[in-house]
Amino acid sequence: MRIYLIFLKFESIIKTMSNSSRKILSEHSVSITNPRILVLEALLEFGNPITIDELQLKLKDSVAKSTLYRVLNDLKRINILNEFTSPDNSTVVELILEDHPHHHHLFCSDCGEVIDVELSDEFELMLTKEIEKIQKNFNFEIKDHRVEMIGLCTEECANCK
Amino acid sequence: MRIYLIFLKFESIIKTMSNSSRKILSEHSVSITNPRILVLEALLEFGNPITIDELQLKLKDSVAKSTLYRVLNDLKRINILNEFTSPDNSTVVELILEDHPHHHHLFCSDCGEVIDVELSDEFELMLTKEIEKIQKNFNFEIKDHRVEMIGLCTEECANCK
DNA sequence: CTAATAAATGAGACTTATTCTCATTTATTG
């Protein structure tokens, strides 16, 4: 009985993710197809930024490699996917959801994990001021910034030796 | 006469770069070879961070592709070369010279130029404090950080359309 | 200064991530 309830809960999470995937696609007037739903579901389920390698593993049996890349490009085009390169040179993607505030990234150079971190408002304010100075000094128009922190996720990580 | 003097000056700059290249190599007990000198000279001459593509162009007729990559790996190994990925996904390298202080990068998303920028001491201090907080919250040991600024080098750039 | 040896190089084959092609399948719309 308990197991069954857990299963129901699990099923409903899956259904919810499938629904949000469909919603995301239709909101951006992108046609709703199976590979797109599967990719979005995988990204929603994982929650954190994920390397394309890992994503490919998760979807190996359901989405062709070429389609995966195409879908990722579709999501970038409609501005709901952020792509960047980790310090160990793997390509990492993450969904940009409406409720996802401005944030930065923390990389474990051992296991490759990528974690979203928000920095304090005071810090962001100060960075904005620095950026204004730089803009003037270098005659540059700065549109975006990133703070990357690289280190080791010291404790009890199953993937770090 | 004037031209000749200019030539002499130019020649002496080249000689200086060759000398510093040799010095750099011997200081790190790396054997002094022609490709290594040529790569170091190119990096010293360019001065700014440079994409591997551009570097390859500059050295096309003097250093084999495989050797270029090998030399870059050698320089990374002795910790005098910093490698990172620009927002448009090209690999960028830059020499880390002794007199080169801690700095960050400004990227032009139009022409691809990469510029070194130093941020204020107050800013770096505040970032250090933020990082301490993050370390505690996430049980992470942060070893390094990067601030990347992305924008457009608005004025009179020959390479931007 | 030279010979012996270890290390580095060049050329091109190989690998891997990403994009492209094209025949087939699927979604959308009327």
Next chain:
DNA sequence: CAATAAATGAGAATAAGTCTCATTTATTAG
């Protein structure tokens, strides 16, 4: 439900970076 445009899968093509191996170069002992 049929027509049409768009998306997909499979695998070929491309490009960045690494590897192999025969040849060349740097280093060092004598």
